[in-house]
Amino acid sequence: MSIAPDTTVVLGHRFATELPEVALRWQAEPTPAPRLLVLNESLAIELGLDPAWLRSPDGIGLLVGTRLPAGAQPVAQGYAGHQFGGWVPRLGDGRALLLGELVDTKQRLRDLHLKGSGRTPFARGGDGLAAVGPMLREYLVSEAMHALAIPTTRALSVVATGRAVHRETTLDGAVLARIAASHLRVGSFQYVAAAGDLTVLRRLADHAISRHYPAAARADNPYLALLESVIAAQAELIARWMLVGFIHGVMNTDNMTISAETIDYGPCAFMDAFDPKTVFSSIDSSGRYAYGNQPAIAAWNLARFAEALLPLIADDQEHAVTLATAALQDFSKLHTASWSAGMRAKLGLGENVEDAVAQHLIEELLELLESERVDYTSFFRRLSRGTVEPAFGTWAARWRTLDPDLASMQRVNPVYIPRNHLVEETLAAATAGDMEPFNRLLTVISSPYDERSGFERYADPAPDEFGRCFQTFCGT
Incomplete structure (x- = not known):
């Protein structure tokens, strides 16, 4: 493991020092031909890292764990868990490493963690690798969650490794660099x-x-x-x-x-x-x-x-x-x-609306949404413009008597989410070498409440035939 020459990067090792019993010293595997696919520049700046340097060979080396600053102590973390209700006493970072902690520009301690960096003793027979598609999915969805103001880990980068990953088919390998307040579980x-x-x-x-x-x-x-x-x-x-x-x-x-x-x-x-x-x-x-x-x-x-x-x-x-x-x-x-507070906001109900009235309205709406099989995200966005389907007419008439605040509704009901059919389309293109659809979707979901001309298809629900057969996979 070589040393990155940029001395401004300081990786602490508080977790490794304070809890050596659950911190196994380990190193990332070499990457044959690392190639940066996507870099979260705004997050890098927030962390006090230079995006231009991160795009350099030394910076990419940091993002895959092969070129670390002096004093870094990367570790695989040990943990257990109930998986689908069944107890597993030893899990841990089987394909991941905590490189260390950064102090960001707001003086917050943040973990820098990798996924897909190679087998560790916690791997339980796995190859320790990750593929491009699942790592880009995590990048995309975690950034969408961040834009929706939902607490989340965030992706700093995805780097293609140049190594083949064997799943049902042979895929291109990748390493995700992830930022978190911590990885305590x-x-x-x-x-x-x-x-x-x-x-x-x-x-x-x-x-x-x-x-x-x-x-x-x-x-x-x-x-x-x-x-x-x-x-x-x-x-x-x-x-x-x-x-x-x-x-x-x-x-x-x-x-x-x-x-x-x-x-x-x-x-x-x-x-x-x-x-x-x-x-x-x-x-x-x-x-x-x-x-x-x-x-x-x-x-x-x-x-x-x-x-x-x-x-x-x-x-x-x-x-x-x-x-x-x-x-x-x-x-x-x-x-x-x-x-309940969130649903009241989604419906634009002010403090003058009694809780019992709001709760009855919410319960009735959820029953209608389920029986009518209405797209969840689109319904609330249309409602923020005062528009509803005919089947909701009676309900909407009662809702309107409560004088809902449509402008406030538009600030909490997104136009854009990473819709499943768009994510799959984007990842298929990216794994074939075309990152343009990924970058475009990322741009859209990064401003989820701002309706923009030319992005109409990103607000449309999935075709019926897509939803009937769609499944997601864990990527391991």
């Missing part, structure tokens, strides 16, 4: 708790508190306060997913962050016609992670987080269970409050 706590070392568990919790919820350190019970903070943050995050019709697709406990950022965009997708049972993921045959199940699954995952924290919450485990259970019972209330 519910599965991180499960991994340490299962090992039974209370000292390491306490250090992990203290690390999470310091990085994400410093106010918890001043609470009478800091570890209960950590649990409560994560519950509240996740309740709001899932509500935001639901409000835009986002379906994560693989809500395993190792894919739920302590920071409450959306992470691991594998078989993710946005719902077209409104249906709570919507599932796109090819590996979710039972519909466990269907759109409408996401709040309940989040609550289930948080219960697993609480279980891992019990030894820290109280010495008396019965008392710890009582305290954790009380905290977990707040999830539904917090999620409902966040979601």
